[in-house]
Amino acid sequence: VHAIGPGVMALILAFIPAMLTALGVVREKELGSISNFYATPLTRLEFLLGKQLPYLVISLLNLAMLVALNRLLFGVPFKGSGLTLALGGLLYLLATTSLGLLISAFTRTQIAAILGTVIITTLPTIQYSGLIVPRSSLEGGSALMGHVFPAGHFLDIAVGTFTKALDLRSLWPQCLALLGFFLVASALSVWLLKKQEV
Numbered sequence: 001v002h003a004i005g006p007g008v009m010a011l012i013l014a015f016i017p018a019m020l021t022a023l024g025v026v027r028e029k030e031l032g033s034i035s036n037f038y039a040t041p042l043t044r045l046e047f048l049l050g051k052q053l054p055y056l057v058i059s060l061l062n063l064a065m066l067v068a069l070n071r072l073l074f075g076v077p078f079k080g081s082g083l084t085l086a087l088g089g090l091l092y093l094l095a096t097t098s099l100g101l102l103i104s105a106f107t108r109t110q111i112a113a114i115l116g117t118v119i120i121t122t123l124p125t126i127q128y129s130g131l132i133v134p135r136s137s138l139e140g141g142s143a144l145m146g147h148v149f150p151a152g153h154f155l156d157i158a159v160g161t162f163t164k165a166l167d168l169r170s171l172w173p174q175c176l177a178l179l180g181f182f183l184v185a186s187a188l189s190v191w192l193l194k195k196q197e198v
Contacts, residue, residue, distance in 0.1 A: 002076045002077065002162065002163050003159045003162075003163055005069075005070040005074045005076045005162075006070060006076065006155075006158035006159045006161075006162040006163070007130075007131045007155055007158065007159060008131075009063070009066045009067075009070070009154075009158050010092075010125060010129060010131065010151045010154045010155045010158060011122070011125045011126065011131065011151070012062070012066065013059060013062065013063060013066070013089070013092060013093060013096060013154070014096050014121045014122070014125045014150070014151050015117065015118070015121045015122055015125070016059070016062065017055055017056070017058075017059040017062075017093055017096045017097045017100065018096045018097065018099045018100035018103065018117050018120075018121050019100065019113070019114060019117040019118075019121075020055045020058070020059075020097075020100065021051065021052055021055045021096075021097040021098075021099075021100030021101055021104070022100040022101070022103040022104040022107065022113040022114075022116070022117050023100075023104075023110055023113055023114070024051045024054075024055065024100075024104075025048075025051055025101065025104035025105075026104050026107050026108065026109065026110050026112075026113040027110060029104075029108055030108070030109060030110060044190045044193045045186075045190050047193070048101050048186070048189055048190060048193065051101065052097045052098065052100075052101060055097050055100070056093055056094065056097050059093045059096075059097065060089070060090065060093060063089045063093065067085070070162065076162055076163075077162070077163070078161070078162055079161075079162065079163060079164065079165035080160060080161030080162065080164065080165045080166045080167055081161055081166070081167035081168065082161075083167075083168070084157065084161055084166070084167045084168045084171055084175075085157065085158065085161040085162075087168070087175060088153075088154060088157035088158070088161070088171065088174065088175055088178065089154070089157075089158075091154075091175055091178035091179055091182065092150055092151075092153070092154035092157070092178050094178070094179075094182040095150040095178050095181040095182045095185065096121070096150065098181075098182050098185035098186045098189060099120070099121065099150075099181075099185050100117065101185070101186070101189040102185045102188055102189045102192070103116050103117055103120060104189075105188075105189055105192035105193055106192075121151075124145055124146075124149040124151060125149070125151040127142070127145075128142055128143075128145040128146040128149060128151075128152065129146060129149065129151035129152035129155050130146065130152050130155050130156070131151075131155060135147070135152055147177075148181075149181075150177070150178050150181045153174040153175075153177045153178050153181075154174070154178065156171065156174045157171050157174050157175070
C-alpha cells in the first residue's frame with residue numbers, strides 16, 4: 001500500500017512538466033513571438049534550455065511538495081537515500097521537460113500540445129511503467145515501451161527509496177537511463193526546431 005503514493009508521483013511529474021514545457025514553446029508559435037528567436041543570434045540549444053529551466057525549477061518544487069505530502073499526509077515511511085531520490089527526481093524532470101520540448105517541435109497549437117502531451121505521457125506511465133502492472137510481466141512492444149519511457153525508471157527510484165531503503169548503489173542504472181532519455185530527447189528537440197520560418 002505504501003507504493004501507491006510514490007508511484008503516483010511518477011504520473012504527476014510526467015504529465016504536468018511535459019505539458020508546461022510544450023506549451024511554453026507552442027504559445028510563442030501561436031502568438032508569433034517566436035519570430036524574435038528567428039531574429040536573434042541565440043542558438044537553438046540556448047533557446048530550448050531557456051524555455052526548459054523555469055519549468056524545471058517549478059517541477060522541482062512540485063517534487064518537494066509531493067514528497068512532503070507522502071510523508072506527512074499519507075504517512076508513507078521514507079527508508080532510503082534522500083540524495084538518491086533528489087538526483088533521480090532531477091533527472092526525471094529533465095527527461096519529462098525535454099519530452100515536452102520534443103512534443104512542441106511537432107505541434108503548432110496549444111490544444112494539440114495539450115492533447116499530444118496527455119497521450120504521450122499518461123498512457124505509457126499508467127500502462128507500461130509498473131504503476132499498475134509489473135514491468136516484468138510485459139512482453140514485446142509493451143516491455144520495450146516500459147524500458148524506454150522514463151516513468152518506469154523513476155517509479156523504481158521513488159518506490160525503492162521510500163519503501164525498500166535503496167540508494168544510488170542499487171538505482172544507478174535507472175538514473176543512467178533517465179540521463180540517456182534526457183540527452184536523446186534534447187538532441188532531437190534541437191535538431192527539429194527550425195531557426196527560420198518554413
